[in-house]
Amino acid sequence: MTGDASRAEVCVVACAEAWRGDGEILASPIGLIPMIAARLARATFAPDLLLSDGEAMLGAGTWAIGEAPPVIEGWLPYRMVFDVLYSGRRHVMMGPSQIDRNGNMNISAIGSYERPSVALLGVRGAPGNTVNHPTSYWVPRHGTRSFVSTVDMVSGIGYDRAAAAGAAASRYHELRVVVSNLGVFDFATPDHRMRLRSVHPGVTVDEVRVATGFELVVDGEAPTTRLPTAEELELIRTIIDPRDTRSAEVPG
């Protein structure tokens, strides 16, 4: 156990945990912290994961942020990502701009759809991801603007929408975990409303509540997110992110 882990490193490990037990599937991390996390998961407790180089190759081994994989083990052009996605053998971690208590998320537009106050990327693959295979989320700045009562444009669907849309939508729908800079959340409640699973070291439950724009389910005393092991810290610091790009995304 290591007491000197940074918040970013705690978040990396919490994100890595999302892929524990997934076996031989494609891990698709979107964004820096999830990318470090997926490489860490494969280097340690999830060795069978497949990882892309972010372009068109599947890489074997463990490689640093900003570098190319040491060994190419497969070809994964964009069109083949959809093949894997439809097979269900994929678990993506995306970065929602807004997320609500049911896990609905938005990466398309803030404000009115016809004339958004902020136009974002577009829905990308979020609608398809969420009805085809497990999906997790990473939110680097937990606040009432990201954890909202209602998202403006449902891009990736939550449990209420999946249930309402019928069996075809809910059959393969699974939101595994939401990791923010403050804590870890899941939907392991009877009505699939977002639950606080753990708070990161140094964060209080009240801080999380205040930063959340809806009522979180909290079962008694929330545990503390686990610290990285010495081996995990070594991998993060010397192999996967030696230039410490992670602390720019999550300070402290």
Place this chain on the structure above:
Amino acid sequence: MTDKLMTEADVVGELQSGMTIGIGGWGSRRKPMSLVRAILRSDLSDLTLVTFGGPDAGLLLAAKKVRRLVFGFVSLDSIALEPHYRAARQAGAVEVTELDEGMLQWGLYAAACRLPFLPTRVGLGSDLLRFNTDLRTVRSPYGDGEELVAVPALRLDAALVHLNRADARGNAQYLGPDPYFDDLYCMAADRAYVSCERVIPTAELTAAAPVQTLRIQRWMVHGVVEAPHGAHFTSCDPDYGRDESFQREYAKAATDPTAWAAFTDRYLSLDEAGYQAAVAARAGVAA
């Protein structure tokens, strides 16, 4: 032997205002930018643009050539948000048909197969069905009875794609890591136009690269344009990578009307040769 060689101006001459045009590549990667620039110089307007969007969408939106944008995202990759796209959306200046990336692929494939739609789970429960009011669902006629989204065919009047090599008859080759969806665009279109870095004799296509790189076949293609550096400033691996410095200049200029007027004056008011010369001069200064 049909020689399909033509110029950018010839291609634009075959397009009409109001057409639905698909543009290949992906984000800021292997976009047929010399053809896009030729459209910017034309009087074409009211286009419906189908794209995995990058600066192609940004430039055509900025020039007010687009009535409707059919897209899954618009991004410059290394710069996440496309400034002209943002401005157009935030001004309510363009009609949109926003689709999941997989739905866009499905729509092109349905058109390529001459089917009215293809079924998918993708989109179920999402606001794509709320905002795309013409999207319909379809019930499986089999025992499962699942209700699925019917992605309508995205039939294109014309497709524009940029490849690394082609012969004069329209056999075209990608040499980078990803074919993107270029063959689907060509097959979904009534007329497909391929620009390429170099036109070479047919026999040379497979002299240095495996036959699997010949993703585009001549039956799909109506016109071939030789356009060296035609994808600039997007990437065209392995011939060249994205011009990140130029893309930064583009994105910065795009956020300010005065700077954008200067950018237009410096690069976009010229013909393709003038554009390439201005880019080369810029690189020379930078070096």
